[in-house]
Amino acid sequence: MAHQVNNIDFRRHLDRSFWSVTLVLAVISVILVVLIAIWPINGTLAVAATSDYGIDALFKFMLFVATPIFVFVNGYVVYFARRYKHRSDEPADAVGIPLYGVVPLEIWWTVIPVFLMVVLGVWSAVTLFSLYKPQAGALNVEAIGHQWKFELRYPGLKSSFYGDFYLPVNRPVTMNITSADVIHSFWVPQFRVKLDMVPGMVQQLHFTPTEVGSYPLICTEFCGIGHGDMRTTVHVVSQADYAKWFSGTQQKVAQAAAAAGSLNxxxxxxxxxxxxxxxxxxxxxxxxxxxxxxxxxxxxxxxxxxxxxxxxxxxxxxxxxxxxxxxxxxxxxxxxxxxxxxxxxxxxxxxxxxxxxxxxxx
Amino acid sequence: MAVQTEALGHGHGYGHEAMTQEEYVEQRDLRFLGFLLFLFTDSIFFTAYIFAALYLRSAAPVWPPVGVERPDVNLGAVNAIILFGSGITAHYAMHRLKESRFIGYVWFTIVTIILGSLFLGGQAYEYAHIHATWSGSTFGAAFFTLTGLHGFHVLVGVVYLIVTLLQSVAGKYTPERHFGLTAATLYWHFVDVIWVVLFFLFYIY
Amino acid sequence: MDTAYIADTIGAIGAIVVGFFAIRFLRKEWKLKGADIGVTKVMLTLLVIGCVEALLVGLRIVGQTPLSTH
Amino acid sequence: MSTDTIEILRRADKPIHPAPESFIKKYIFSVDHKVVGIQYFIVSGLMILLSGLFAEAIRVQLTGPHNTFLTPQQFDEAFTFHGTLMVWFGAIPLVTGAFGNFVMPLQIGARDVAFPWLNMFSFWTFPPAVLILLSSLAFGAPNAGWTEYPPVSLQAGVGIVFWTTAVFTVGIGATLTALNFLTTVIKMRAPGMTFTRMPLFVWASAVTAVLSLVATTALASALGSLFLSHVFNVPFYDPTRGGTVVLFQHMFWFYSHPAVYILIIPVFGIVSEIIPTFARKPIFGYKLIAYSTVSIALLSFMVWAHHMFTSGLGPWVTMPFMILSMLIAVPTGIKIFSWTATLFGSNLRLTTAMLFVLGFLSTFTIGGITGVMLASVPVDWHEHATYFLVAHIHYVLFGGTLMGVLGGIYYWWPKVTGRLMSEKLGKWHFWLTFIFFNATFLPMHFVGLLGMPRRVAYYDPAFHGLNLFISISAFLLAGAFLLLFANAFWSLKKGPAAGPNPWGARTLEWMISSPPPHYNFKEIPEVYATPYGYGEPLPYSAPYDQVSTTPTY
Incomplete structure (x- = not known):
C-alpha cells in the first residue's frame, strides 16, 4: 500500500489556461510593484528626519517581495477554485489527481524564501546599526515620560518644562529618553523613530530633523487612563527661530525659578x-x-x-x-x-x- | 461482534487491584510518561525564576546589593547535604521494596522523611537569620521566591512520602506493582537536584 | 571552637559520604535499561555535582561569606 | 516509542472506562473525551462571544475621536478583557480543549485520551477561572491590556490579583491537557500508525502540546512574579529598588510568543484536514507540512524578544531575534504554498468549510506578510504599538485562527451532532464574514502607519473617517455571526441526518457513526498508510476498509 510519490503526470494540467493565468498574475504583480516603486511615501506620511530613509526603503522592499506572493497565492486560489470546481455532470465520488508532492518545487519554495529573508535580515541589520550611531555635534535633549505628559530638558536651560518643544532643522539630535513612573513611548511618526521610555533606564534616539514643520509626539505604550491624550508637538524650525525660542524659554524658565524662590x-x-x-x-x-x-x-x-x-x-x-x-x-x-x-x-x-x-x- | 459491544458498554471496573500484571504494566508506562512530562513542565517553572534571578543580578551593580547579605554558606552546605542524603535514602528505600525487604523499605522511608523535615527546619532557621527581606532588594526577591517555591516542593514531597508510606503499610505496593512509589521517589530526586542548582545560584555563584 | 569550622567539617564529610553512595548507585544502575532508570541516572549525576559543590564549600574553596558572628 | 505497549487497552473487552449511566457522569463530570471537548467548545464559545462584545464596545467608543460612550477607565478595562478573554479563555481552549479533545483521539484510533480523569479535571479548572476573572469586574477590574506590563499594571487595584489567579488557573488546565495529549499521541496511536502516517491535525495537536508544556509554566512564573509584586511588594519590577521592568516582558513573551503558535498550529492542522477532503486529492507535500510545523514550534521559542524591539535591548540583542523571526516566514510560507498547490488538479467541492479555508489562505497570507514587516527592527520601530500591530494580530488571529476554526466547526459539526448544517446559510455567513473582516481590519493598517497608537480611548480627529468606517464594518462583522447561531440552531432542530461520512473524508473519525459511540471504535483499526490517498482503497483493516468515501451531503 505504500504510496509512490509523483507517480502521475501532472504536467497535462500545466496547459495554456494555467500559463496564461500565471502570465496575468505576473503582469499584475509587475504593475503593482512599479506602482509601489513610484509611490512617494513622503506624500502619504511626511518624512521629516534623516533616520527614515533607510526605513522607508526597507518598507518598500518588503512590499516588493510581499506583493507577488500575495497576488500569486490569491490569484491561484481563485483560479483553481473556479477551474477545478466539481461539476454536476461528474460522478459524486470523482477525485483529483493523486499528486503527493513535487520535490524540486518544494525545494524551490523553501530555498527562495530563505534567500529573501537573509537579504531582508542583512539589510535590516545594517539599517538597525545605523540607527544606533550617534552623530558628531548632536544637540542632546532629554525627554522624560510622566503620567501623562512629556518633560523636556535642554542643555543650558536651568530647569525643565512640559509640552511643545522646538528642534533646529538640519542639526543632529540625540534624544535621551526615560520615564519617571511607568513605561511610556516616544514616537514621532514623521521621524520614523520610536523607543520606549523605560523607568530606571536611559535610551538614546539619534536623528536629524530635515523638514521645517510641526509634528506630533505620541506616547504609544499604554500608560494608564491618560494614555489616549498623552501627546504633544515637536516644532522643527530654522536655526534663527530655534535660537529665538531658546532664549525666550530661558527667560521664562528663569522667571519661573525666580517666582519659586532661590535656594536659601x-x-x-x-x-x-x-x-x-x-x-x-x-x-x-x-x-x-x-x-x-x-x-x-x-x-x-x-x-x-x-x-x-x-x-x-x-x-x-x-x-x-x-x-x-x-x-x-x-x-x-x-x-x-x-x-x-x-x-x-x-x-x-x-x-x-x-x-x-x-x-x-x- | 454483539458480545464485544456488550463488553464495551458495561465494562467492569478498571481499578488497580483487578488488573492483570500486563494491564498494570501498560497503565504504568502511560502514567510514567505523564509523570515525566509533569516533572519537565515543573522544571520550566524553576527555570523561569532562575532566569529572572540571573537577569536581576545582571541589572545590579553589585550582587547581592549593598546592605544585603547572602545566607550563611557553611550552614547552607550542611543543609544541602541533608537534602542530598535524603535522596540517597529514598533510593535505598525503593531498592529495598524491589528486593521485597519491606522492613528496610519502611525504615529508609522514615529516615528520608526525617531528613526532608530537617531540611525544612534548616530553611526556616536560615529565613529567620538572613540579612535580607523579600521586599527589600532584588536579591531577597529572587532568594525568597525561589527557595520558597523549592521549600513548598519539599513540603509536598514530604507529605507525598508519608502518604506512600501509609499506603504501603496498608499493603498497596508490592515488589511488582509500585508505580506510586516510583513516582514519589522520582519527585524526591527532582526536588533534590533543583537544590543543586539553587545552592549554586544563591550560596556560591 | 568556631561554629563555621564545625559546619564545614560536617558539610565536607557529609558530601564525601553522600557522594560515595550516589556514585555507587550510579555505577550499579549504569548498565540497566528502562525509562525510569534513565531518569534516575540523570538525577543521580546531578546529585553527585551537588555533593561536589558542598565539598568545595566545606573545603573553603568556593563560597564567599564566612559564618557571621552577629 | 513503540505504540504496542497499550495492546491490552485496545482489546474489545477492555474499555478504557465504562459507559456512564447517571446524568451527572454523562454530561457534567464526564471523563469521555468527546463530552469534554463539547464542554470546552461551549464555554470557550461563550467566552469568545463575551470578548466580542467588549470589542464592539471598543469600536463604539472609537466611532468618534472624543466619544464619551466609555470613560477612559472603562475603555481600558474593555480592551483588557477583550484580549484576555480572547487569548486564554476563548481561542486557546477552543483549538486545544475543544477541537483537540474531540478530534485527536478519534483520528489516532484511540478509545480515549491517556488520562481520562485528568482530562475532566483540566476542563473543570476552566469555569472557576472564568468566574474569578469576571468577578474582578466588581472589585476593580484589571486595565493594563492583556499583556499587563508593570509598572502600570501594578498601579491598578486588586483586579490584577484576580487576573493573575484566573489566568494561572486556566493555565493549569492547559498544561495538564497538553501533558495528556502528548502522552496520548505518543502511546495510544492505532497499530501501524507511525508518526509519518498520522493525520496532520494530530501532528498539529502534538506539537501544540509540546509548546504548551514548555511555555505555559513559564507564563505561570511570570504571573506569579506579578502577583507577588502586587500582594507582597516584591521588587521584581520596581526600578527604585533595583528591579527591572523589562524582565516581565521577557518572562511574559517567552510564553506569549509560543502562545501565538498554540493558537495557530492547531488551525494549520484543521486546514490541512479540510483541504484534501474537499479537493478530493492527497495533500501536497505531507512530510514538508508536518516538519514545517515542528520547525515553527522550535523557532517560536527563540523569537520572543521581537515583541520588545522598542524596549531598549540594544542592537546586538535584537538582531538575532530579528533574523530568527524572519525565518519563521519560511516554514509558514511552505504551508501556504503546499495548501495552494493541493488545490491544483483537484475536484473541488466548495462547501462552507472549504470556503472558510480558502478565506483563511487569503487573509492569513496578509497576516504573515505584515508579520515579516514587524520582524524587521527598523520598520518595527515605526509600526510597533500602533494600529498596524492591531491589524496584524487580527489578521493572524481572526483571519487565521478564527477563519480556520469556523471552517473546522462547519467541517466537524455533522460528526459531533450527527446532523448537517445549512450550506446556504453557511455560505452567506462566510461571505459576510470575509468581506466585513477585511473591511474592519484592512484600514487599521493605514491608520496605524499614519500615526494612530493602539489602546487609546481618544484619537487625532484626522483619523475620524477611517475609524468610523472600521467601527461600522465591525458591527456588521458581529452581525454576520448571528447566521452561525441560526444555522446551528436550525441544524440541531431540523438538520438532515449526516450519516457517518457526509464529506467522503478518509481520516479515522469518519469511519464510525456520527455522533461516535461512547467507546469510539469497537475494534481498533490497523493503519497501513497516510489517510490522504484519495482514489485509492482506505488504508485501514476490516471492517473500516469498507466505509464509503463518496460525499453524501
Whole structure:
C-alpha cells in the first residue's frame, strides 16, 4: 500500500489556461510593484528626519517581495477554485489527481524564501546599526515620560518644562529618553523613530530633523487612563527661530525659578519641611537610624551620625550637600532617588526639608 | 461482534487491584510518561525564576546589593547535604521494596522523611537569620521566591512520602506493582537536584 | 571552637559520604535499561555535582561569606 | 516509542472506562473525551462571544475621536478583557480543549485520551477561572491590556490579583491537557500508525502540546512574579529598588510568543484536514507540512524578544531575534504554498468549510506578510504599538485562527451532532464574514502607519473617517455571526441526518457513526498508510476498509 510519490503526470494540467493565468498574475504583480516603486511615501506620511530613509526603503522592499506572493497565492486560489470546481455532470465520488508532492518545487519554495529573508535580515541589520550611531555635534535633549505628559530638558536651560518643544532643522539630535513612573513611548511618526521610555533606564534616539514643520509626539505604550491624550508637538524650525525660542524659554524658565524662590538654606522652616517629608519622602525614607531602610536609608542624624560621615555620593554630610542630593537626585548602588523636579519640590521645599533634617540631627 | 459491544458498554471496573500484571504494566508506562512530562513542565517553572534571578543580578551593580547579605554558606552546605542524603535514602528505600525487604523499605522511608523535615527546619532557621527581606532588594526577591517555591516542593514531597508510606503499610505496593512509589521517589530526586542548582545560584555563584 | 569550622567539617564529610553512595548507585544502575532508570541516572549525576559543590564549600574553596558572628 | 505497549487497552473487552449511566457522569463530570471537548467548545464559545462584545464596545467608543460612550477607565478595562478573554479563555481552549479533545483521539484510533480523569479535571479548572476573572469586574477590574506590563499594571487595584489567579488557573488546565495529549499521541496511536502516517491535525495537536508544556509554566512564573509584586511588594519590577521592568516582558513573551503558535498550529492542522477532503486529492507535500510545523514550534521559542524591539535591548540583542523571526516566514510560507498547490488538479467541492479555508489562505497570507514587516527592527520601530500591530494580530488571529476554526466547526459539526448544517446559510455567513473582516481590519493598517497608537480611548480627529468606517464594518462583522447561531440552531432542530461520512473524508473519525459511540471504535483499526490517498482503497483493516468515501451531503 505504500504510496509512490509523483507517480502521475501532472504536467497535462500545466496547459495554456494555467500559463496564461500565471502570465496575468505576473503582469499584475509587475504593475503593482512599479506602482509601489513610484509611490512617494513622503506624500502619504511626511518624512521629516534623516533616520527614515533607510526605513522607508526597507518598507518598500518588503512590499516588493510581499506583493507577488500575495497576488500569486490569491490569484491561484481563485483560479483553481473556479477551474477545478466539481461539476454536476461528474460522478459524486470523482477525485483529483493523486499528486503527493513535487520535490524540486518544494525545494524551490523553501530555498527562495530563505534567500529573501537573509537579504531582508542583512539589510535590516545594517539599517538597525545605523540607527544606533550617534552623530558628531548632536544637540542632546532629554525627554522624560510622566503620567501623562512629556518633560523636556535642554542643555543650558536651568530647569525643565512640559509640552511643545522646538528642534533646529538640519542639526543632529540625540534624544535621551526615560520615564519617571511607568513605561511610556516616544514616537514621532514623521521621524520614523520610536523607543520606549523605560523607568530606571536611559535610551538614546539619534536623528536629524530635515523638514521645517510641526509634528506630533505620541506616547504609544499604554500608560494608564491618560494614555489616549498623552501627546504633544515637536516644532522643527530654522536655526534663527530655534535660537529665538531658546532664549525666550530661558527667560521664562528663569522667571519661573525666580517666582519659586532661590535656594536659601538659612530660611528653611522645619515644621513645613516635616509636612513635605511626610508627603513626599516618607514613601522611601524613614526618620530613624541610617540602617533602618525602607527604600532608601533612614535619615535621622544624617548631619551628625559619626557612623556615616559621608553621604551616598561620597560627599561629607553638610546642609549644602544634602540639599544637592535632594535637588539632583541620586542613582547608584543602593538605588535611585528622583530629583526635585520629578518629586515636584520647589526651592523653598528643599530648604524647608534641609531645615527639618537638621532639626532631627543631634 | 454483539458480545464485544456488550463488553464495551458495561465494562467492569478498571481499578488497580483487578488488573492483570500486563494491564498494570501498560497503565504504568502511560502514567510514567505523564509523570515525566509533569516533572519537565515543573522544571520550566524553576527555570523561569532562575532566569529572572540571573537577569536581576545582571541589572545590579553589585550582587547581592549593598546592605544585603547572602545566607550563611557553611550552614547552607550542611543543609544541602541533608537534602542530598535524603535522596540517597529514598533510593535505598525503593531498592529495598524491589528486593521485597519491606522492613528496610519502611525504615529508609522514615529516615528520608526525617531528613526532608530537617531540611525544612534548616530553611526556616536560615529565613529567620538572613540579612535580607523579600521586599527589600532584588536579591531577597529572587532568594525568597525561589527557595520558597523549592521549600513548598519539599513540603509536598514530604507529605507525598508519608502518604506512600501509609499506603504501603496498608499493603498497596508490592515488589511488582509500585508505580506510586516510583513516582514519589522520582519527585524526591527532582526536588533534590533543583537544590543543586539553587545552592549554586544563591550560596556560591 | 568556631561554629563555621564545625559546619564545614560536617558539610565536607557529609558530601564525601553522600557522594560515595550516589556514585555507587550510579555505577550499579549504569548498565540497566528502562525509562525510569534513565531518569534516575540523570538525577543521580546531578546529585553527585551537588555533593561536589558542598565539598568545595566545606573545603573553603568556593563560597564567599564566612559564618557571621552577629 | 513503540505504540504496542497499550495492546491490552485496545482489546474489545477492555474499555478504557465504562459507559456512564447517571446524568451527572454523562454530561457534567464526564471523563469521555468527546463530552469534554463539547464542554470546552461551549464555554470557550461563550467566552469568545463575551470578548466580542467588549470589542464592539471598543469600536463604539472609537466611532468618534472624543466619544464619551466609555470613560477612559472603562475603555481600558474593555480592551483588557477583550484580549484576555480572547487569548486564554476563548481561542486557546477552543483549538486545544475543544477541537483537540474531540478530534485527536478519534483520528489516532484511540478509545480515549491517556488520562481520562485528568482530562475532566483540566476542563473543570476552566469555569472557576472564568468566574474569578469576571468577578474582578466588581472589585476593580484589571486595565493594563492583556499583556499587563508593570509598572502600570501594578498601579491598578486588586483586579490584577484576580487576573493573575484566573489566568494561572486556566493555565493549569492547559498544561495538564497538553501533558495528556502528548502522552496520548505518543502511546495510544492505532497499530501501524507511525508518526509519518498520522493525520496532520494530530501532528498539529502534538506539537501544540509540546509548546504548551514548555511555555505555559513559564507564563505561570511570570504571573506569579506579578502577583507577588502586587500582594507582597516584591521588587521584581520596581526600578527604585533595583528591579527591572523589562524582565516581565521577557518572562511574559517567552510564553506569549509560543502562545501565538498554540493558537495557530492547531488551525494549520484543521486546514490541512479540510483541504484534501474537499479537493478530493492527497495533500501536497505531507512530510514538508508536518516538519514545517515542528520547525515553527522550535523557532517560536527563540523569537520572543521581537515583541520588545522598542524596549531598549540594544542592537546586538535584537538582531538575532530579528533574523530568527524572519525565518519563521519560511516554514509558514511552505504551508501556504503546499495548501495552494493541493488545490491544483483537484475536484473541488466548495462547501462552507472549504470556503472558510480558502478565506483563511487569503487573509492569513496578509497576516504573515505584515508579520515579516514587524520582524524587521527598523520598520518595527515605526509600526510597533500602533494600529498596524492591531491589524496584524487580527489578521493572524481572526483571519487565521478564527477563519480556520469556523471552517473546522462547519467541517466537524455533522460528526459531533450527527446532523448537517445549512450550506446556504453557511455560505452567506462566510461571505459576510470575509468581506466585513477585511473591511474592519484592512484600514487599521493605514491608520496605524499614519500615526494612530493602539489602546487609546481618544484619537487625532484626522483619523475620524477611517475609524468610523472600521467601527461600522465591525458591527456588521458581529452581525454576520448571528447566521452561525441560526444555522446551528436550525441544524440541531431540523438538520438532515449526516450519516457517518457526509464529506467522503478518509481520516479515522469518519469511519464510525456520527455522533461516535461512547467507546469510539469497537475494534481498533490497523493503519497501513497516510489517510490522504484519495482514489485509492482506505488504508485501514476490516471492517473500516469498507466505509464509503463518496460525499453524501
Amino acid at each position: 538654606l538659612t530660611a528653611g522652616d522645619a515644621a513645613k519641611g516635616q509636612a513635605v517629608f511626610e508627603q513626599k519622602c516618607s514613601v522611601c525614607h524613614s526618620m530613624a537610624a541610617f540602617a533602618q531602610k525602607k527604600v532608601g536609608p533612614g535619615l535621622q542624624n544624617i548631619l551628625s551620625d559619626p557612623a556615616h560621615p559621608k553621604l551616598v555620593d561620597g560627599s561629607a554630610a553638610t546642609p549644602e550637600s544634602v540639599a544637592h542630593i535632594i535637588q539632583n537626585g541620586y542613582s547608584g548602588d543602593i538605588g535611585v532617588m528622583p530629583n526635585a523636579q520629578a518629586n515636584g519640590l520647589s526651592s523653598s521645599d528643599v530648604s524647608n526639608l534641609v531645615a527639618y533634617l537638621k532639626s532631627q540631627s543631634k
